[in-house]
Amino acid sequence: MGNLLLQMLVATMTSLKIFGLTLLFSLPLGMLVAKGRMAKNPIISNVVNVYIMIMRGTPLILQLLFVYFAPYYIFGSSYDRFTAVIVGYTINYAAYFAEIYRGGIQSIPVGQYEASLVLGFSKAHTFTHVIAPQVVKRIIPAMGNEVITLVKDTALAQTIGVAELFRVAQNASAREFSTMPIFIAGVFYFLMNAIVSRSFDLLEKKLNYYR
Amino acid sequence: MEIITIDNLQKSFDGLGVLKGISFTLNEGEVLSIIGPSGSGKSTLLRCLTQLEPVNGGTINVCGQTMVSSTKEGVVSYADKQTLRSVRLNLGLVFQNFNLFPHMSVLRNITEPQMHVLKRSKQEAEKVGRELLKKMGLEEKEKAYPDQLSGGQQQRVSIARALALNPTVLCFDEPTSALDPELTGEILRVIKDLAKEKMTMIVVTHEMAFARDISDRIIFMDDGLIVEEGTPEALFGNPQNPRTQKFLNRYE
Numbered sequence: 001m002g003n004l005l006l007q008m009l010v011a012t013m014t015s016l017k018i019f020g021l022t023l024l025f026s027l028p029l030g031m032l033v034a035k036g037r038m039a040k041n042p043i044i045s046n047v048v049n050v051y052i053m054i055m056r057g058t059p060l061i062l063q064l065l066f067v068y069f070a071p072y073y074i075f076g077s078s079y080d081r082f083t084a085v086i087v088g089y090t091i092n093y094a095a096y097f098a099e100i101y102r103g104g105i106q107s108i109p110v111g112q113y114e115a116s117l118v119l120g121f122s123k124a125h126t127f128t129h130v131i132a133p134q135v136v137k138r139i140i141p142a143m144g145n146e147v148i149t150l151v152k153d154t155a156l157a158q159t160i161g162v163a164e165l166f167r168v169a170q171n172a173s174a175r176e177f178s179t180m181p182i183f184i185a186g187v188f189y190f191l192m193n194a195i196v197s198r199s200f201d202l203l204e205k206k207l208n209y210y211r
Numbered sequence: 212m213e214i215i216t217i218d219n220l221q222k223s224f225d226g227l228g229v230l231k232g233i234s235f236t237l238n239e240g241e242v243l244s245i246i247g248p249s250g251s252g253k254s255t256l257l258r259c260l261t262q263l264e265p266v267n268g269g270t271i272n273v274c275g276q277t278m279v280s281s282t283k284e285g286v287v288s289y290a291d292k293q294t295l296r297s298v299r300l301n302l303g304l305v306f307q308n309f310n311l312f313p314h315m316s317v318l319r320n321i322t323e324p325q326m327h328v329l330k331r332s333k334q335e336a337e338k339v340g341r342e343l344l345k346k347m348g349l350e351e352k353e354k355a356y357p358d359q360l361s362g363g364q365q366q367r368v369s370i371a372r373a374l375a376l377n378p379t380v381l382c383f384d385e386p387t388s389a390l391d392p393e394l395t396g397e398i399l400r401v402i403k404d405l406a407k408e409k410m411t412m413i414v415v416t417h418e419m420a421f422a423r424d425i426s427d428r429i430i431f432m433d434d435g436l437i438v439e440e441g442t443p444e445a446l447f448g449n450p451q452n453p454r455t456q457k458f459l460n461r462y463e
Contacts, residue, residue, distance in 0.1 A: 115306065120300055
């Protein structure tokens with residue numbers, strides 16, 4: 001039992017690594033994608049739109065397989081499995097985050113831009129000091145949803161052979177003819193998401209100083 | 212001294228003429244009110260002047276700098292970025308619905324533009340901010356957030372925010388239209404005080420009694436044109452144009 005728990009904790013670390021690295025890359029990439037989606041240039045906005053449609057319109061599991069195996073067929077070699085997982089999750093989640101960012105940015109009243117312009121703010125300063133802080137507050141609930149989903153989605157990494165928490169639990173279940181490891185994995189996911197959702201609650205409270 | 216000269220300003224939205232050739236000048240220390248029915252183009256005029264809307268024709272000069280000019284053939288050319296920026300700094304604008312930054316405290320709303328645009332230090336910006344808040348009767352509110360204030364208080368903060376950048380001209384776009392009637396008085400009082408200090412101002416307003424009271428000169432606009440222009444005494448006492456008479460009659 002002690003040995004099983006240790007194995008599962010190690011696998012949890014892999015899940016957390018996928019989780020953390022995906023957020024690290026997809027949060028900023030999502031902003032770039034959102035900017036592209038809102039670009040005045042129709043070529044850019046259409047290309048980005050197609051990208052978002054593909055990412056949201058096909059299963060993540062298929063995207064992971066594609067990201068890992070496509071280079072084999074095209075170049076004859078691929079990157080390691082873990083890198084493929086991070087790339088796959090990042091481009092998928094960036095698309096979702098982009099749409100949330102876009103919704104947030106477009107919900108800011110035009111008067112905020114006009115006031116900034118008349119006061120003489122630069123475009124960059126307007127975005128970083130006027131728009132972005134208000135966007136963050138507005139998108140927290142939607143972002144909370146996505147981040148919680150990401151915790152659970154890390155279980156899909158096993159499809160290209162990364163031994164994350166759920167895979168290890170399934171293996172242990174098969175080995176010991178017991179559903180206990182899978183149940184324990186469920187508790188692990190629940191605890192991780194309890195932390196995520198508590199963090200978002202705190203963040204929401206912290207930003208509650210204005211309406 | 213002429214601070215603003217506008218000549219034959221034209222603006223249309225989707226081919227629909229909103230400003231059909233507006234010309235006037237504004238002198239230093241002068242308070243100019245612009246009145247007229249809704250849709251007459253008063254607000255659009257201010258928005259063109261403050262670069263919130265691009266013009267379709269005409270010339271605008273601000274403090275000796277040409278902001279935009281156009282040829283007889285109707286080719287509009289704006290000044291370079293640097294000039295536009297410097298023109299912008301000469302003009303302050305107070306919006307109908309305040310447009311304060313909701314995530315910043317009252318004081319920060321006033322200090323942020325000073326620090327970013329005029330590169331003032333935090334201490335200096337706060338000193339200026341506190342002085343202006345005192346002048347606006349809001350010294351107790353510096354730590355509050357805009358949503359904790361009444362509409363009238365918010366509008367006073369936005370006036371302070373504009374004043375903090377030392378504009379040469381302060382423009383008001385219907386500053387009391389979004390306020391409950393009992394709150395308009397406090398804003399009108401503030402503008403009146405500024406007029407006494409010889410602040411150069413353009414006030415677009417529906418408050419006829421107020422316009423009559425504070426203005427050195429009043430422009431009456433209708434359907435994208437200046438119909439009549441004159442001192443408050445002349446315009447209210449003896450309006451020449453039938454449209455002006457008809458409009459003012461409703462306010463008697």
